[in-house]
Amino acid sequence: MSFSILHRLYMIASRFTGPGFALWQRRALANGKEDPDRADERWGHPGRERPEGRLVWFHAASVGETQSILPLIERLLATVPDVQVMVTSTTRSSARMLAHDLPPRAFHQVAPYDTKRVCRRFLQHWQPNVAVWVESELWPRMLYEVARRDVPMLLLNARVSARTADRWRRFAATARVLLAPFRQIHVQEETTLNAMRSIGVDGDRVRLTGALKQDRPPLSCDPEALAHLRAVIGTRPVWCAASTHAGEEEVVLEAHARIGGLLVLVPRHAERAEEVAAMVQGRGLNLAQRSKGEEPDANTDVYLADTMGEMGLWFRLAPVSFIGGSLERVGGHNPYEPAQLDSAMLFGPHVYNFQEIYAALEAEGGAIPVSGAEDLAEGVQRLLAGDHRAVARSASTVVRRSQGATEAALAAILEQLAY
Incomplete structure (x- = not known):
């Protein structure tokens, strides 16, 4: 050698x-x-x-x-x-x-x-x-x-x-x-x-x-937990911010103030939960924290999903998801999981760890690029209004193509x- x-x-x-x-x-x-x-x-x-x-x-x-x-x-x-x-x-x-x-x-x-x-x-x-x-x-x-x-x-x-x-x-x-x-x-x-x-x-x-991740079966979830949360949330609009990093929650919360409904906020590192919870409450938003056994109700603005192994639940619950690690220079996170579960995606400019798949998704209408709170809010609102189904279908087609x-x-x- x-x-x-x-x-x-x-x-x-x-x-x-x-x-x-x-x-x-x-x-x-x-x-x-x-x-x-x-x-x-x-x-x-x-x-x-x-x-x-x-x-x-x-x-x-x-x-x-x-x-x-x-x-x-x-x-x-x-x-x-x-x-x-x-x-x-x-x-x-x-x-x-x-x-x-x-x-x-x-x-x-x-x-x-x-x-x-x-x-x-x-x-x-x-x-x-x-x-x-x-x-x-x-x-x-x-x-x-x-x-x-x-x-x-x-x-x-x-x-x-x-x-x-x-x-x-x-x-x-x-x-x-x-x-x-x-x-x-x-x-x-x-x-x-x-x-x-x-x-x-x-x-x-x-x-x-x-990518091996493209071949994984869809993330699992507890069907009873999903049915329960859907019943609790009712007809309120729901979106998810998944795998967020420091510096991104502020943008997400600013966007959510314009969107309304319920935000499921999933920090990439669960040990940041108390820091993120303080940030949410500091903005005067009503918070429910999953790790503490709390459930969202009609007045909850943010449901802090600070547990491990439940992304399959959140992507099924939310028809629209922002994928974190992309507004900050982290390199982005895996888009395959939300694509498999029909959660329409938005992502920031820094996705260099998954550059080709995000480029393919964007080119074929399978994900929406955003750069800040204003266009994140606009994108989520447009998707929640009905476009999420077409975007999710396009993403699923792109992901299946290269298994x-x-x-x-x-x-x-x-x-x-x-x-």
């Missing part, structure tokens, strides 16, 4: 970065970002024994990535009866979600820190037969140590923003070294495919397969298991 200068320097540094990660972990524990009961897993100490038989290891950084691979994991386990699956991730929210959603013969571990000693301890215990990285969180030391053991590696659902693609071109040698161990690289969009080709990644290894990533990923994993 060849090295770039930057890669060589990182590899040297990774022998000595343990104290830095220890300092980071102390702060993360103090801020509630890491689970104290699982802190040792970050140092490569296993939380359980290795299961017998072949083990396929998936690494997916956070909630979005982990959700995207669940159908793939279910298909893999159904196809190969003697395989077990381990999923690593870095966030507490993804760990909670996986504890609930992983099928039998699959389990979760917290991803280890990227130091030489920790990576080797982790691999010595787990000894995966295939290693699968999802999207874009690539740790150089771990990649090197896995390749050193001649474990087949795949990169699935890869995507890069325009900013990352520019960085790759500036540091092409380093990017090529990071991507060199992967036997196949499945990319979501043509822009990512072009970015990899521009830095000299072998074209035979890179395949345009689409197939799960089948391609499953075939790649089966090929490596037989290697």
Whole structure:
């Protein structure tokens, strides 16, 4: 395996970065970002024994990535009866979600820190037969140590923003070294495919397969909870602001003041709930908070949906949804889920993480771009007045058109298991 200068320097540094990660972990524990009961897993100490038989290891950084691979994991386990699956991730929210959603013969571990000693301890215990990285969180030391053991590696659902693609071109040698161990690289969009080709990644290894999220079945929900909320809300107009980030709730609330009806407000990070609740009440709006067991009534302006795993409920309840992470420079969030549940979408200008799908949606009338409170309010009002059905139909057509990533990923994993 060849090295770039930057890669060589990182590899040297990774022998000595343990104290830095220890300092980071102390702060993360103090801020509630890491689970104290699982802190040792970050140092490569296993939380359980290795299961017998072949083990396929998936690494997916956070909630979005982990959700995207669940159908793939279910298909893999159904196809190969003697395989077990381990999923690593870095966030507490993804760990909670996986504890609930992983099928039998699959389990979760917290991803280890990227130091030489920790990576080797982790691999010595787990000894995966295939290693699968999802999207874009690539740790150089771990990649090197896995390749050193001649474990087949795949990169699935890869995507890069325009900013990352520019960085790759500036540091092409380093990017090529990071991507060199992967036997196949499945990319979501043509822009990512072009970015990899521009830095000299072998074209035979890179395949345009689409996004795994496009193949997921629609998000589930509790039908009784949905029926109850519809009865409670009655005929009031309802819209949803999904996966909002700091700086976006102010715009959403300003727009809602012009719209009226009921706003279901779903912050991307539930730990911001009290901050958002204070913001709502500071504007003199009536608030109901789901995590406290409160229900909306005829006087509720904002229903703060600060719970995990209920987006399927909110997209079914609201015929119109603004998708957050797009007014602030976050890069946007997944449009596939609302499209599958017929919730007509609006989005802001910063969707560089999903650039091609949002461009297709806009071009075919499947989503409406907005830039601030005024056109957000106008867009929501127009959709609630009746246009939401046509917009939702167009979005569903666009999303269905490019499915197939799960089948391609499953075939790649089966090929490596037989290697």
